[in-house]
Amino acid sequence: MGIELRKIVLHPATVVEPQCPGTRALARSDIPAIGRLFNKVFRRRDSAAGEDLGRYIETVFFGSPFYSPEKGGVVHENGNGDIDSAILSVPMEFDVDGRRIVARLLCAFMVDGKAAAAGAARLARGVRAARQDLCFSDSSSPVSADHCVAGGGVILPIQSxxxxxxxRPLAAVAILAGRRIPMLKARLVLGALRSIDRVLRRWSPSTxxxxxxxxxxxxxxxxxxxxxxxxxxxxxxxxxxxxxxxxxxxxxxxxxxxxxxxxxxxxxxxxxxxxxxxxxxxxxxxxxxxxxxxxxxxxxxxxxxxxxxxxxxxxxxxxxxxxxxxxxxxxxxxxxxxxxxxxGYFCMVTRHADIKEAALGNDIYIGGLASESWSRLLTDF
Missing domain, CATH: 3.40.630.30 (Gcn5-related N-acetyltransferase (GNAT))
Known part of the structure; x- marks a missing residue:
């Protein structure tokens, strides 16, 4: 078997991130395990991922024009070689005062119970501010937000x-509550509420x-x-x-x-x-x-x-x-x-003082397409 040698040239903004023991880059071969972990952590069912979820994970987390293993997801393997925790991420290019960087949108921090706490801690250490150009998440839990701040990151309160x-207020309440009580979104229920809304809108023009x-x-x-x-x-x-x-x-x-x-x-x-x-x-x-x-x-x-x-x-x-x-x-x-x-907490970490200062001074545009708001992982599966 031949061995190909390549010269590696590091861009000035690149940081080679030392991996903690047991951690490595997410690979395509991990998709079945990641899908099962997603189901177990977020859907409370220990079952294999369906084909749709597997294809979606591959499309989102390996398909970006800026994808590379270094900018992709990270997993932790336990002593048995099984993935017990993972952070999925999507690389996104940002303009920072005229210079371009590839940031990482962090998604779906998954931990398989208390036994995986040590692996989760190692993954969290891997995204500390000292090692990152820019990492951010727009849907962090309180625990993840605490990890972010402890690692030198900041929380953007308004974007949170x-x-x-x-x-149409009555229909609106039913639609929003219908995320948890699906029957409220039934056609007959919404039809009745919209009829009342029409009366309300005539009575209260401020709507x-x-x-x-x-x-x-x-x-x-x-x-x-x-x-x-x-x-x-x-x-x-x-x-x-x-x-x-x-x-x-x-x-x-x-x-x-x-x-x-x-x-x-x-x-x-x-x-x-x-x-x-x-x-x-x-x-x-x-x-x-x-x-x-x-x-x-x-x-x-x-x-x-x-x-x-x-x-x-x-x-x-x-x-x-x-x-x-x-x-x-x-x-x-x-x-x-x-x-x-x-x-959900909007968290970000960066090793660059000017990025941190600009973000805290509200001199940043982030969110929408430049966030996780569009992801099916938040609404489907």
């Missing part, structure tokens, strides 16, 4: 919130959001959203790079999440023809609009968010939800029939 704008004077909303292709996003993201020191190849890959895997509806976008346009904002969302007709990303020209936050809510109301959605963003908080908070809830 979800806003909910009730457009209907007002649009932005001098602006209108227009359907846009996903490519148009990307073209709008590029200049609107430049106001942030840290932002997703969203090259065409990565953006296309992200919207492709996001579009697989049929349980959230159809992935679509809209542009907010002034009457003089200038585009001042754009938003990307999943929509289920008559149900929930799950907003992934809202972008706008600086100073146009109020107009764009008002136009967005008026558009979603006109299209018949009962409720709109989305991740809170610091630059939108003033505009979003002016809406009636809106509340915030804690959605």
């Amino acid at each position: 919130l979800e806003w909910q704008r009730f457009l 209907r959001p007002l649009g932005a004077p001098g602006c209108h909303v227009q359907a846009a292709s996903l490519d148009e959203f990307l073209r709008c996003a590029a200049p609107m993201l430049e106001r942030f020191s840290i932002r997703p790079a969203w090259s065409k190849s990565e953006f296309d890959w992200l919207v492709n895997i996001a579009s697989m999440n049929k349980s959230l509806g159809v992935l679509q976008s809209r542009k907010v346009i002034r009457n003089d023809g200038r585009t001042i904002g754009a938003f990307l969302f999943f929509g289920k007709p008559g149900g929930m609009a799950s907003v992934l990303n809202v972008l706008c020209e600086e100073g146009r936050e109020a107009d764009v968010t008002a136009a967005m809510f008026a558009c979603l109301d006109a299209e018949g959605y009962a409720v709109a939800t989305g991740m809170a963003q610091p630059f939108l908080m003033n505009a979003i908070s002016r809406q009636r029939w809106l509340c915030f809830r804690h959605r």
Whole structure:
């Protein structure tokens, strides 16, 4: 058997991460074990993964244009050679003051009971801030958040919130509660509640959001959203790079999440023809609009968010939800029939002082496609 020797050249931003004993990079051959561990930890059933889950894990965690074993998931093997804990991750390219880095979106920290605690601790040590350009998670548990802070990371409190704008309040409550009580989403139940909502909306006009004077909303292709996003993201020191190849890959895997509806976008346009904002969302007709990303020209936050809510109301959605963003908080908070809830800790770790400082100063755009919000692991299987 021949041996091929290659010269390895390290990029200045690259850190070779020493692995703790028992830890190694996730491999494709691990997918059956990872699927079973996912079922056991998150679905409370010790069963093999179905073909759909296995294919999805392979697509998401091995398919990114920036995938490499060093930027992918990590697993821990116990003394018997079995995987007892794992962290799945997706590499994503970010622009940091003009330089490009490949960050890691951490997903699904899985630990197989108390016996795997030592392995989980080793995995957690592997993602300490001193070893990472940028790692982040938008759905961390309190325990994971504590590990993050102990390892030199930070929590972004605003991005840890979800806003909910009730457009047809009774139907909205049933749809949101239906995540735990499916019968509330039955057609007859929702039909009756929508009838009452029609009366409520006449009696209380504040349920209907007002649009932005001098602006209108227009359907846009996903490519148009990307073209709008590029200049609107430049106001942030840290932002997703969203090259065409990565953006296309992200919207492709996001579009697989049929349980959230159809992935679509809209542009907010002034009457003089200038585009001042754009938003990307999943929509289920008559149900929930799950907003992934809202972008706008600086100073146009109020107009764009008002136009967005008026558009979603006109299209018949009962409720709109989305991740809170610091630059939108003033505009979003002016809406009636809106509340915030804690959605999970948004944690990040980085060895770069400028990234940490910018994030704590709210000079960062992250979330939506640049997070786990689109993942079927959160809604399906």
